[in-house]
Amino acid sequence: MTKLKVGIAGYGIVGKRREECIRNHPGVDLVAVCDQSFVKTNYIVNNISHYQDYRDLLNHDIDILLVSLPNEIAPKVTIAGLKKGLHTFCEKPPGKDVHDIESVIEIEKQNPKLKLMYGFNHRYHESVKEALEIVKSGSLGSIINMKGIYGKSKLITFNQPGWRVQRNIAGGGVLLDQGIHMVDLMRLFAGNFKEVHSFVSNNHWKYDVEDNAYGLMRSSNGVVAMIHSSATQWRHRFNLDINLQRGNIVLGGILSGTKSYGSETLTIITADPDNDRGDPKENTIKYNFDPSWADEIKSFINSIIKDKPISSGSSNDALETMKLVYRIYYEDREWREKYLIKNPN
DSSP, rough: OOOOOEEEOOOOOHHHHHHHHTTTTEEEEOOOOETTSSSSSEEEEEEEEESSSHHHHTTTOOOEEEEEEOTTHHHHHHHHHHHHTTTEEESOOOSSSSSHHHHHHHHHHHOTTSSEEEGGGGGHHHHHHHHHHHHHHTTTTTTEEHHHHEOOOSSSSSSGGGGOOHHHHHHHIIIIIIIIIHHHHHHHHOOOEEEEEEEEEHHHHHHHHEEEEEEEEEETTOEEEEEESSOOOOOOOEEEEEEEETTEEEEEEEOTTTTTTOOOOEEEOOOTTTTTTOOEEEEEEEOOOOHEEEEEEEEHHHHHTTTTTOOSSOOOOOOHHHHHHHHHHTTSSHHHHHOOOOOOO
């Protein structure tokens, strides 16, 4: 089988991590990359062409485009890739706002043979996949409520680029950049939420993007979810507590490149209210390896090779998650009026 040729637009930390996944997949070859940081353009290193401009990358002979660029330009490049006839994978978030992903979907509909996927990487973590299997099995009953916190010590950590705190480029702060993963997981477990209440603030770091967002949400079938996305957590933290009719599932920690969120664990608690006296038995699984990045790319490439729909991380997943993020922004009246947030629905 002829290998599919891949180009990466945006050759920073995430782009290079995706490169590693590409190199380990037998069905594809990385043939070109682009990044504005390159001191020159149109040169070859290790059989890989390097460009400064994404338009030069798109003119290269490639089949697949991976987009790892700032929120402001990511939807523009994704649209250009689709118009060029390329299967396209774009990192989250899909843009600065809901309009961006809607614009991409318009072009996607015009190119139904192409695959478009978004990098909601947490969906592919082993702990999340196993938790989802338990929920779907019904062994612990239906979900009653969820509580999630995803926090870090400040808005820019680990030498991340400064554009992340510039509203005109990023579109939002810690909720859009990091909390979006928790929002997406809550949707993955409970479906869409219809009612939202929120408080959003930037009182500590004083940038024009949020450093804390608090959301209270309820789905059409009564599941209530509470989320706190924070850049004043000090100790990096990831925790999702899912309460069901006959027990709990607790996702604690998440394996990342920085290892700063602690061990990734899944705790399964089986309740017996008549006999356990509020101290039910529990079983904790610890994950020492993170295959999520490779599994995510493998899923995308397999969808292309086998011509199957994107199973998780589709454009509709991205759209509904972005709508919920922007509902959290919108439902805080002061935040809405301060930044002229439009109703995402």
